[in-house]
Amino acid sequence: MLERFMNMDRRIIFILIALVVIIPTLIPIRLPITVSEPTQKLYDYIDTLPSGSTIMIAFDYGPSSLAEPEPMAKAVMQHCFSKGVKVIGMTLYANTPTLAHKLMRRIAAENKAVYGEDYIFLGYRPGALQVILGMGTNIANVFETDYEKTPITEIPMMQNITNYDQIALLLDLAAGSTTGAWIVYANTRYGLKIAAGVTAVIIAQMYPYLQTGQLIGLMPGYLGAAEYEKLLNVAGGDGTVGLNTASYAHLLIIGLVLLGNIAFFVHRRKEA
Amino acid sequence: MIEIIGIWVAAFLTLCIYSFLYRDNPFYRFAEHLFVGISVGYGIVIAMHQGIIPLAWVPLSEAMSALWTVITGQATPETINALWGLVKIIPIAIGLLFFARLSPRHTWLIRYPIAILIGFGAGIAIPNELQANIFAQTRGTIAPFAAINAGTLSAWDIFGTILIVIGVICTLIYFFFSMEHRGAISWLSKVGIAFLMVGFGAAFGNTVMGRLALMIHRVGFLIKDWLGTIF
Amino acid sequence: MKRQVPLALCFLFGIVMILTQFVPHKYVQALYKEFIDWGLIISPFALVLAVITLIQTHTTRVRRRTEHWQYSFLVFAGMIIMVCVGVPFGEQDSVFVWLYDNVQVPMDATMFSLLAFFIASAAFRAFRARSFEATLLLVTAMIVMLGNIPIGDLVWNKVMSWTPWADGASGARQWILDVLNSAARRGIILGVSLGVISQSIRIILGIERSYLGGGD
Numbered sequence: 171m172l173e174r175f176m177n178m179d180r181r182i183i184f185i186l187i188a189l190v191v192i193i194p195t196l197i198p199i200r201l202p203i204t205v206s207e208p209t210q211k212l213y214d215y216i217d218t219l220p221s222g223s224t225i226m227i228a229f230d231y232g233p234s235s236l237a238e239p240e241p242m243a244k245a246v247m248q249h250c251f252s253k254g255v256k257v258i259g260m261t262l263y264a265n266t267p268t269l270a271h272k273l274m275r276r277i278a279a280e281n282k283a284v285y286g287e288d289y290i291f292l293g294y295r296p297g298a299l300q301v302i303l304g305m306g307t308n309i310a311n312v313f314e315t316d317y318e319k320t321p322i323t324e325i326p327m328m329q330n331i332t333n334y335d336q337i338a339l340l341l342d343l344a345a346g347s348t349t350g351a352w353i354v355y356a357n358t359r360y361g362l363k364i365a366a367g368v369t370a371v372i373i374a375q376m377y378p379y380l381q382t383g384q385l386i387g388l389m390p391g392y393l394g395a396a397e398y399e400k401l402l403n404v405a406g407g408d409g410t411v412g413l414n415t416a417s418y419a420h421l422l423i424i425g426l427v428l429l430g431n432i433a434f435f436v437h438r439r440k441e442a
Numbered sequence: 443m444i445e446i447i448g449i450w451v452a453a454f455l456t457l458c459i460y461s462f463l464y465r466d467n468p469f470y471r472f473a474e475h476l477f478v479g480i481s482v483g484y485g486i487v488i489a490m491h492q493g494i495i496p497l498a499w500v501p502l503s504e505a506m507s508a509l510w511t512v513i514t515g516q517a518t519p520e521t522i523n524a525l526w527g528l529v530k531i532i533p534i535a536i537g538l539l540f541f542a543r544l545s546p547r548h549t550w551l552i553r554y555p556i557a558i559l560i561g562f563g564a565g566i567a568i569p570n571e572l573q574a575n576i577f578a579q580t581r582g583t584i585a586p587f588a589a590i591n592a593g594t595l596s597a598w599d600i601f602g603t604i605l606i607v608i609g610v611i612c613t614l615i616y617f618f619f620s621m622e623h624r625g626a627i628s629w630l631s632k633v634g635i636a637f638l639m640v641g642f643g644a645a646f647g648n649t650v651m652g653r654l655a656l657m658i659h660r661v662g663f664l665i666k667d668w669l670g671t672i673f
Numbered sequence: 674m675k676r677q678v679p680l681a682l683c684f685l686f687g688i689v690m691i692l693t694q695f696v697p698h699k700y701v702q703a704l705y706k707e708f709i710d711w712g713l714i715i716s717p718f719a720l721v722l723a724v725i726t727l728i729q730t731h732t733t734r735v736r737r738r739t740e741h742w743q744y745s746f747l748v749f750a751g752m753i754i755m756v757c758v759g760v761p762f763g764e765q766d767s768v769f770v771w772l773y774d775n776v777q778v779p780m781d782a783t784m785f786s787l788l789a790f791f792i793a794s795a796a797f798r799a800f801r802a803r804s805f806e807a808t809l810l811l812v813t814a815m816i817v818m819l820g821n822i823p824i825g826d827l828v829w830n831k832v833m834s835w836t837p838w839a840d841g842a843s844g845a846r847q848w849i850l851d852v853l854n855s856a857a858r859r860g861i862i863l864g865v866s867l868g869v870i871s872q873s874i875r876i877i878l879g880i881e882r883s884y885l886g887g888g889d
Contacts, residue, residue, distance in 0.1 A: 180794040184463050187793040191654070191661050201823035204843045233781035237659030238652065264488050264720060265481065265781075268764065268773045294492045297716025299563055304709045311706070312713060314496060318765070355566070358574040359694075370652030370821070374645040377850050378859040382582030384574065391648065392655045393821050412662075416654045417822040419789075423650055424815055426797040431811075434801050448775035455776060459783040463790055475744040477780040478727075479751020484777055485724045486752070487759030487769065493717025533711040537718035544725065553679040553885050555715050560884050561683035562712050564873035565690025571873075575866035579859050602852040609856020610863070617864045634860065636809055641857030643810040644849055647817025650792055657789035660782055 172440070176433045183426065190418040198406075199414050208380055209397040212365045212387025215339065216246065221254030223338045224331060228352065229261040229270035231345035235369050236269065239343040241395035241409035242367035244277050246341060249402055251281040251288060256327050258337070260292040260313070262301060262348050267294040271317050285318075286325045293317035298351055306334050306360040334362040339386070345369045349376065353384050367394055392416060446671050453668035456660060498534045501527050583610050609637040680879045687877035728752070751776075813849060820846020 216225070227246070231239045250257050259274050261267055271291045283289055292313040295301045304312040309331065315321050322328045330336060340362050342349045349366045356362040363386050366376055370391030379385040389398060395409025404410075458473035505527025511517045512525065536558060542551035586603040589595050595603065615627060616634030623631050686708060693705035731745040759769045802808040819825035825842035836845060875881035 176798075180798075181464065183794045183797055184790045187657075187790055188661075191658055191789075192665065195658070195661050195665050202826070203823050204826060206843065206847055233778040234785040235652075235656065236778070236782060237655040264485055264492075265777075267488060267492060268484075268770055269778065271765075272770070272774070294488060295497065295713065295716075296489065296493045296720045297559075297713055299566065300709050300712035300716060303566065304713055307706050307709065311710065314500065354570045354574040358570045358578075370648040370650075370655065371645075373648045374641060374850060374854050375858055377855040378579060378582065378862055381851070381855055382578050384578055391651050391821075393651065396823075412655060412658050414823060415658050415662075416651060417824040419654045419658075419793075420650065420818050420822045421824065421828075423793055423796045424818055426793060427800050427811065427815065430797040430800060431802055444771065448771060452775045452779035455780050456783045459780060459787070462787060471741060471744050472747065473780055474784075475747040476751050477777065477784065478731075479748035479753075480755055480772060480777045481751075481781070482724055482727055482748065483752040483755020483759065484773060485720070486756050487764050489717055489720040489724065490760055491764045493720055497717055498714050529707075530710070530714060533714040536711075537715040540715075540718040540722040541725075543722060550675045553675070554682065555718070556884055557679035557683040558686050559712060559715060559719070560876055561686030562690055562708060564683075564876040565687035566694075567873045568691055568870055568877075569694040571866045571869050575862050576870075579862055579866075583859060602848070605852050606856045606859070609853060610859045613857050613860025614863060617860065634857075635806055637853060637857040637860070639806045639809040640813045640849065640853040641861075643813025644817045644854040646810065647814040647821065647846075650796075650814075650818055651821045653786075653789040653792045656782065656786035660779075660786045663779070 172433055172437055176430070176437065186422060187419060190422045191415060194415040194418050198411060199417075200410075201414050201417060203396050203400050203410065203413070205397045205400055206390070206393070208385075208388035208390065209394050210387075210401070212246075212341075212367075212389060213249070213398060213401045215363075215365070215386055216249055216255065217253065219253065219255050219338050222256070224256040224258060224327070224336060225250060225339040225341060226258045226260065226337050228340060228342045228344075228348065229259060229266055229273070230263055230342055230348040231369065232263050232265045233269055235345035237412070238369045238391045238395065239345065239367060240273060241392070241407060241412065242389050242398065243273060243343055245395055245398040245402060245404065245407065245409065246367070246389075247274070247277045247283075247289070248281055248404070249398070251278070251283045255338075256287075257289040258292060258328075258331075259289065260301075261294050262298040262351075264294060264296065267291075267317060286320070287327055290322075290325055290327060291317045292322070298348065299355065302351060302355045303359065306356060306362070308333055334360045337362060339363045339365055341365050341367060343367045344372065346372070349379075349385070353379055357384055449667050449671055453664060456664060498530070498537065501530050502534060505530065583607055608633065613637050676882075676885060679885060680882070684877055684879060687873070691877075813853075816842065816849060817846050820844075820849075 219225070227243060229239070229243070247257055249255075257274075259270055261270050271293070274289060274291050275285070277283075278285065278289055292309075293316065295312055301312055309328075310322055313322060316325060334340075334356060340352055340356060342352050342364065344366055345368070349364070349368060349372075352362075352364050357364045364384065365387040366385055367389035368376060368391065370393075373388075373390040376385060376388050376390075380388055389395060392409055392413045395407070396413040397409075399407035399410050455473050455476075458469040461467055462470040504524055508517075508521040508524035509528065511521045536555050539551045539554050542548040583606060586595065586599075586606075590600050590603060612630050612634035614634070616631040616638065618631075621627065689704060689708060693701055693708075728749075731748045734742050734745045755769065755772060758766055758772070762769065764770075800811060800814075802811050819829055819842040825846075827841075829836075829842035829845070833841070833845075872881060876884070
């Protein structure tokens with residue numbers, strides 16, 4: 171009996187996990203969210219930027235991991251547009267430019283932001299290291315035109331922007347190792363301030379950089395997006411809904427770990 | 443209409459891939475291979491339009507047209523300045539050497555662009571890695587002691603600061619293989635393992651959230667976007 | 674020609690890039706900009722080669738009739754469609770964007786979302802407290818999982834109210850990440866960076882030559 175339970179068909183677990191995601195998706199719940207310090211720091215930094223400042227967002231994730239960074243991008247861009255902070259988008263990922271361009275356009279339309287005045291999307295160039303270093307000397311050397319093929323010298327919001335010196339913050343929305351590269355090459359070499367919004371898988375790697383101030387803020391996965399939405403007083407944002415939905419699945423996985431261990435120890439005692 | 447067709451195509455392909463959860467089947471293999479093909483095609487287009495054309499083709503063609511104005515005697519100070527763009531022929535030629543990989547006899551030529559990119563990366567890494575990851579991280583470990591000295595930290599924070607120092611030293615000792623792990627060193631490296639396990643446990647806990655987020659996103663698409671077109 | 678010139682080029686680019694960090698002279702900085710430009714121009718060709726190599730892999734599969742080789746035609750079909758639309762009409766063409774949005778993105782996202790099912794299955798089958806180290810890993814993972822979800826604080830405050838963290842599970846999670854996790858990660862960062870630096874020095878000096886590959 172116990173052995174049958176321990177070796178149950180994994181498809182039963184698949185059905186259980188599907189159910190705990192499908193049911194809360196159909197019947198959304200609302201739970202209180204506590205804002206963590208790293209997200210609060212990022213929010214405070216952007217909130218204190220004077221109107222007319224410019225930040226850069228690097229969309230460094232692929233379609234495989236868009237679930238978490240997209241709500242973060244939405245929350246941060248909404249905050250920026252409401253404060254009159256301009257946004258430059260770009261990506262170091264070859265499979266992302268179409269995705270990031272469409273996302274920026276959509277968020278901007280929701281916030282009535284104007285392309286070329288409130289935001290632009292530069293696109294993608296191969297060679298992450300050279301792109302990061304190259305933009306430090308002159309953005310136009312790397313991106314002579316934006317993604318929509320307009321020379322960046324003709325774009326109104328780029329008139330006073332040459333390199334990182336005119337950029338108040340680089341927010342790296344990352345699913346891989348790019349945040350490390352931005353810290354090592356853009357922050358150390360050019361003094362550009364860096365913050366990150368990362369997929370949950372790489373959150374733990376970011377903490378040493380937070381404590382040293384090499385990262386001025388951090389949004390950890392769905393949680394970070396939900397926290398930022400709470401700070402903006404956005405009800406029912408994608409991050410909040412996603413995090414609440416994830417709650418039951420987390421409890422199921424914790425339950426599965428406990429059950430698996432109880433069964434393991436009972437089995438071991440019987441065998442002894 | 444096109445949008446609705448798109449949602450149905452996306453939903454069909456999503457279900458094809460989820461069918462793998464039952465077992466490997468032709469629907470999954472169909473979607474898997476189509477995905478690879480579309481991704482490769484996308485990569486080629488992006489490499490052309492976001493890489494080779496703006497970085498190599500456009501500057502070179504601008505330099506060539508400047509050269510033409512010089513040859514035809516219509517040069518201006520601007521076009522003469524643009525002649526500097528001809529220097530880009532060198533890196534373009536070096537870049538083209540990547541394709542020597544396709545000819546077994548000339549494959550060694552690929553070493554030239556690789557050597558340049560590797561040398562570039564190694565040279566820029568040394569001072570910046572040293573600054574960002576060695577000096578800054580070491581300073582970050584020690585600096586809170588100044589706050590302890592100034593009396594601005596609570597007892598709980600002081601405990602945390604001391605734990606970080608112990609953790610960093612013990613983790614480094616665990617990775618230090620130049621001496622045998624016996625006696626005190628063995629104990630310290632065991633403490634290092636304990637810290638590493640906590641670090642990996644934290645990573646696993648977060649990974650669960652990350653993986654669930656991906657699934658929630660797809661389930662949300664199927665329920666809200668796809669079923670939304672029916673009901 | 675085959676080995677010495679690449680080694681010399683690697684040395685030259687490596688040394689110059691180190692110098693540019695410390696010498697602010699305008700000529701050195703001009704060289705720095707020029708070398709970055711060179712890197713930018715060379716990189717896209719590597720991307721194209723990577724794509725060509727993938728095509729070669731599937732061509733070989735078809736030629737050798739390996740298992741499920743017929744599906745490789747789908748790879749070529751997908752690729753040809755994207756190239757035929759994207760190369761002449763550009764990456765912002767509506768058909769190209771439609772194919773990306775409705776074929777590539779959903780499949781890529783779904784493929785990775787399968788991991789949610791597998792991680793749940795692995796949590797039940799393999800995540801066992803067999804030793805002290807495994808128990809540490811397991812307990813930490815449980816606390817972080819609870820701390821990541823809003824419902825975690827409610828559960829924690831019911832059964833663990835005696836702990837020093839004000840915000841329940843989220844406070845405990847934050848402390849673990851800030852202190853214990855940071856200490857371990859910092860140890861790893863220091864170790865890896867020392868490795869990167871020493872390897873970079875070996876590469877520039879020509880001691881490490883594995884990137885040149887085999888042959889003469």
